[in-house]
Amino acid sequence: MSTLQPVRGTHDLLPDEARRHRLVEEIAFGIARRYGFGEIITPIFEFTEVFSRNLGETTDVVSKEMYSFTDRSGESLTLRPEGTAGVARAFISGGLSQHLPLKLFYRGPMFRYERPQKGRQRQFHQLGIELLGIEGPQADVEAITLAAHILQALGLKDHITLELNSLGDASSRAAYREALVAFLSGRKDKLSKDSLDRLERNPLRVLDSKDEGDREVVVDAPLMADYLNDASRQFFDEVQHGLSIVDVPVLINQRLVRGLDYYCHTAFEFTSTALGSQGTVLAGGRYDGLIGQMGGPATPGIGWAAGIERLSMLAELAIAEERPLAVIPMGPIDVAQALAQRLRQDGFNVELGYSGNMKKRLARANKLHARAAVILGEDEWSRQAVAVRDLDTGLQEEVPLAVLEDRLARFR
RNA sequence: GCGGGUGUAGCUCAGUUGGUUAGAGCGCCAGGUUGUGGUCCUGGAUGUCGUGAGUUCGAAUCUCAUCACUCGCCCCA
Structure with a gap:
């Protein structure tokens, strides 16, 4: 520690x-x-x-x-x-x-x-x-x-x-304060140490003391309401x-x-x-x-x-869960970074997995509660496409880059 | 400021009347062959036992101090 x-x-x-x-x-x-x-x-x-x-x-x-x-x-x-x-x-x-x-x-x-x-x-x-x-x-x-x-x-x-x-x-309060001090001053022997101190500094505070002895005294104390x-x-x-x-x-x-x-x-x-x-x-x-x-x-x-x-x-707060899109590069990171940037500019919340094999990156995406993974596989990339995996259903499809944002729209 | 309680791995906690290599669950990491998560299986790492003194052959266990949190008082939001 x-x-x-x-x-x-x-x-x-x-x-x-x-x-x-x-x-x-x-x-x-x-x-x-x-x-x-x-x-x-x-x-x-x-x-x-x-x-x-x-x-x-x-x-x-x-x-x-x-x-x-x-x-x-x-x-x-x-x-x-x-x-x-x-x-x-x-x-x-x-x-x-x-x-x-x-x-x-x-x-x-x-x-x-x-x-x-x-x-x-x-x-x-x-x-x-x-x-x-x-x-x-x-x-x-x-x-x-x-x-x-x-x-x-x-x-x-x-x-x-x-x-x-x-x-x-101000005047009601002053009148009441005076009456209260007079009342309490006659009962100093029954007040707690704290309340004796309050009597000097802030007599109204004696009213909400938690000390039992104080409470008994206060029961008979004059009421603010009568002095308004x-x-x-x-x-x-x-x-x-x-x-x-x-x-x-x-x-x-x-x-x-x-x-x-x-x-x-x-x-x-x-x-x-x-x-x-x-x-x-x-x-x-x-x-x-x-x-x-x-x-x-x-x-x-x-x-x-x-x-x-x-x-x-x-508070009982309903905290909406952030569900990003996970971009998972299999080849050079440059391509993934460019794609992640493109999606972020378009308003998507994007996490980019930086290290490890595909297994680790998907596991990380899962831990982040990512809604879907955009996988940049070399095969798909050669066809100007990526694999989009719905992480809730496990369904995966190949999506041409040209229509990527449209297909991703439902994961926003 | 006053009185009480607690402090052991990242988290929640176990550690018997002081005895030598300090444990569990969760989490974390790795593996269950070449580009696929959540479940499951296997393996692994991690602690100066809050900190500092003291007692003792020996202290996570006892004593003291100190720091932090916590309960009540106080105060207040």
Whole structure:
């Protein structure tokens, strides 16, 4: 076994896996396009502040998981740990506010220094969308509906549940946070060590703790729903109503919280039980304050991201088999190369067997699942013809070169 | 970052209470005569037993460290 290992938490996508990966992306993007989304490709690294100032200084992602480094000119840069901040930055620097509403789709690698586990890598890939410039709840409905549609297309609708909650607007959230902190502070003796820490850094997180003691405490905790002001309440109702109209089933989870600070109002998560403790497949929410906070024109937004590796593990994909034509030279290779080229120019997928006798070359063609073999035998060649063997039926016929493409058409 | 598990041929795994030449299946390679695959038969190659130390006359088997993966926590997509 080689000592040459990949960096911890990184993985090579070998051809089969890469194929699945790309297929997941293409299916997702194909559906996003039907909803009017166009792709945006932003840099893989940004100035560190783009993330540190906007995701929340106390979040784990910012405080201990970023791959940050100083470049040769002394700038602090960070490999993107998520996609939204970069898109928001691009929105501002590109002056895109005059093109609202904007529907953007992105995909690509993200980096977080975490302890690797199944479905959790240090370099992983996300695809996601951002819908910018629409204040109303119909944007939330559209974003979530698109997500459900993509998951369905990937064949994992049945194993997935959609959990939904509202964090309310800034004032509702602040009021609730205060009430929750007050409640929890009176019960510190019953909270786990982790939750005591959460109480300081991100109190809402205590709500979805897995610790049994915490759960008992949280049962009696004040509910977000009771702290939503009228506008927030109505917004949430309309989102739920909209989802019912398009038949997207929802499980309201009052304890659903988001990890990053920029979220408000709608928060949602599509989860699966098939991934162990990495149950979240796709998650997102509304972030009306983000772009303004970054220094851009106040612009509402909602978006979500999904882990491509997680999607790929769960997806039931019908991967069409590539079935090439095998060109098998018996004489000089030049002739075979010229013929292979002619067929490729004509749109055929052609494999050229380079070595071995006919037996080996046919065996190789078979292993590649070639649909047919084009055999350049000397006898046939002397008659300006080749032998074409159907590898499924074993039937072989002599075909004049002049009509080769026509006869091969059925093997495309 | 915390706690547990695993690590033997390309892959999936077996290797008894430490004992000398480390195995199987699949895959791979070759052959079953001269230009014909898939099935079948025969033969063959491959491992510093994750890495590094230690204990021992002797270690894949025991100890320690280290790396990677993995399960739970944490975090999140």
